[in-house]
Amino acid sequence: MTALGYNFGYLDENTKRMIRRAILKAVAIPGHQVPFGAREMPLPYGWGTGGIAVTASIIGTADTLKVIDQGADDTTNAVSIRRFFAKVTGVATTERTGEASIIQTRHRIPETPLRQGQILVYQVPMPEPLFRLEPRLAETRRMHALADYGLMHVKLYEDIARHGHVAISYGYPVLVGGRYLMSPSPIPAFDNPKMDRMPALQLFGAGREKRIYAVPPYTSVRSLDFEDHPFVPVRADAACALCQSRESYLDEVVVDDQGGRMFVCSDTDYCGTRQSHREAAE
């Protein structure tokens, strides 16, 4: 049962149509940022309004929605957005990656590989990968038009000259379809390889910056690097304290004031599933 007085999915039909047109053009031009009109939402910019606008425009009664925040299903942002959609659409929600048809995410890609037919919706704070290097949007638009990404290569080179490696741990810039430089949103660089030729459709919504972009399934997504300094995804050198995984991305948790700490999986569904499998096996 959906909340009375609201249209299905909260947004009005005119807004959905405008966003749907933007999404289709975004899919047709992989990695290109398409402007859209970001409407007022019952939560402020910076809390995932872009992702919510995209999800609201694509979701239907047959969908099952999963929402994660830094990999976790049970944090405030994830719980609020999941409840919001349960209220304004009445769709089924899940915490299982495999059961979801739409996964809205903030800053992670699930560990469980996504399959064909699923849609991953990213919440994006800053869609422009060049904004720290070139603050003028008119200029970055021209650089995208000319595929002039020398500035970013210089930044990577300077990182290597100063630190010996590329010092970008999240939001590591990628080249989509060999043409457009794209911000993968602030996902850890560890997650970048998952975007390459992913069978699921990836949609990106930036509410405050009013941009939508997309990566169609099976599209090449290459993290920028140099032949002699290839891209290396970084992961804490430890096993998850709860499920012993050595493959997943880990959060470092401070457990006391004596310098004690432990590493746990950032993806709660992946970690929980592994723990229950271990218990079942014992």
Add this chain to the structure above:
Amino acid sequence: MTAADPSPGLTPGFAAPVPAAQSCFRALLEAMSRPGLIQTLTALPEAPAPLAPAAAAAILTLADADTPVWTDAGPAAEAWLRFHAGCPLVADPAAASFLLATASPPDLALPDAGTEEEPHRSATLVLQVAALEAGAGWTLSGPGIETTHRLHAAGLPAGFAAAWAANAARFPRGVDLVLCAGDSLAALPRTTRLEETR
């Protein structure tokens, strides 16, 4: 129908506009992200001839007062579009956001292809073809396609493949295509490469 009805003979649009537009959009999104795969629409409007139900559904899902539409479908279809989609109809193909072609498709070089900085401002062509058939005809490759897709669209003019190659060559500018037959559709975004196989 009463005598005061301003548009006698006007057939209905979507029976349930909100869920129908959503399901039709998801079919379009799937078609655009998996180029050449045929999608079958479940919720269809009662469009007047010569509009194919899928083409009418696509326009009804995407067009509104903000998007000028060019069509060759004749006065009954124009009245239907004006009433149900509320879209302005234009005579110049270059001024349209959507082109709905029921007979021979317009020259692919005519519609707005966007600019290098704003390639998303390009037009989308909705072309009605005689039939769509999977597993035959063209071999498609590009983003959205794991290895290759096959699609046969019957009734396109000779030289279409060459015109499509010219459209792809101006990437990121270019027009996107939705091919419709009956209640099914398939899409060719500008990134899709097309090879004729015999």
